[in-house]
Amino acid sequence: MEIKKIGVIGAGTMGNGIAQVAAQIGCEVLMRDIEDKFVEQGMNNIDRFLSKSVEKGKLDAEEKDAILGRIKGTTDMSQIKDMDFVIEVVLEDLELKKSVFRELDEICRPEVVIASNTSSMSITEIAAATKRPDKVCGMHFFNPVPLMRLVEVIRGYATSDETVKVATDLAKKMGKTTVEVKKDSPGFIVNRIMMPHMLEAIKIVEEGIASIEDVDTAVKNGLNYPMGPFELMDLTGIDICYFVSEYFYKELNKESKWVPPNLLKTMIRAGKLGRKTSAGWYDYGK
DSSP states (O other): OOOOEEEEEOOSHHHHHHHHHHHHTTOEEEEEOSSHHHHHHHHHHHHHHHHHHHHTTSSOHHHHHHHHHTEEEESOGGGGGGOSEEEEOOOSOHHHHHHHHHHHHHHSOTTOEEEEOOSSSOHHHHHTTSSOGGGEEEEEEOSSTTTOOEEEEEEOTTOOHHHHHHHHHHHHHTTOEEEEEOSOOTTTTHHHHHHHHHHHHHHHHHTTSSOHHHHHHHHHHHSOOSSOHHHHHHHHOHHHHHHHHHHHHHHTTTOGGGSOOHHHHHHHHTTOOBGGGTBSSSBOOO
């Protein structure tokens, strides 16, 4: 089946980024969120990104208008019924995701693949909330979606080869490099490798070994990473780091290395979640 219409469930940073790249390859996109204000914010973020692309000469004004014209926003989940492929991009809350998938399973046509953009959670468990577990997979994009090249395509226990192919082909059409996660395991590839880096960086600061700035400088210049761990946590959300570490601790034999450091908990209690709250490990103003 040719994919002409894509539904995106969630208009936040990741959701609007996925909606944008889907529209850029010529698909009609329906971006759904629970409130009009979230949909509007998502549309504004896409407009802002495309406007910068026009300013830099990477896009002309007509192309920008055409891309925006292919994206519609809604709060009405029932409109997703006409989509050829759906990507869920809600909060990293397993019960919420399962609830969304149950609803999508009732709405979407039987042949439609439903993918989750979860960064760490069990595709098998999410798929089990539906009557089509063979047509459920993970499709983990990275932030910012229009710029980051990678998509992890994750198999759940029942995910079919055809579903993996459909998701992989779509990601490649979006200009992405894909990797296949053959076995459903917490964190998949990237986050399984990245989370120990983040947690150890926090412990280094917590123990007074080095400053936040020097840890970031060391990682960028010593490991040749484009961003330091604290800069990356601010970008992706400090609360996400906490949720993922808690999930790893629960799912991976309760190993002590996954216990969230006290400093991480303190940041969340203080409401300092990174760029989205204008303050995290660094201050971003208002």
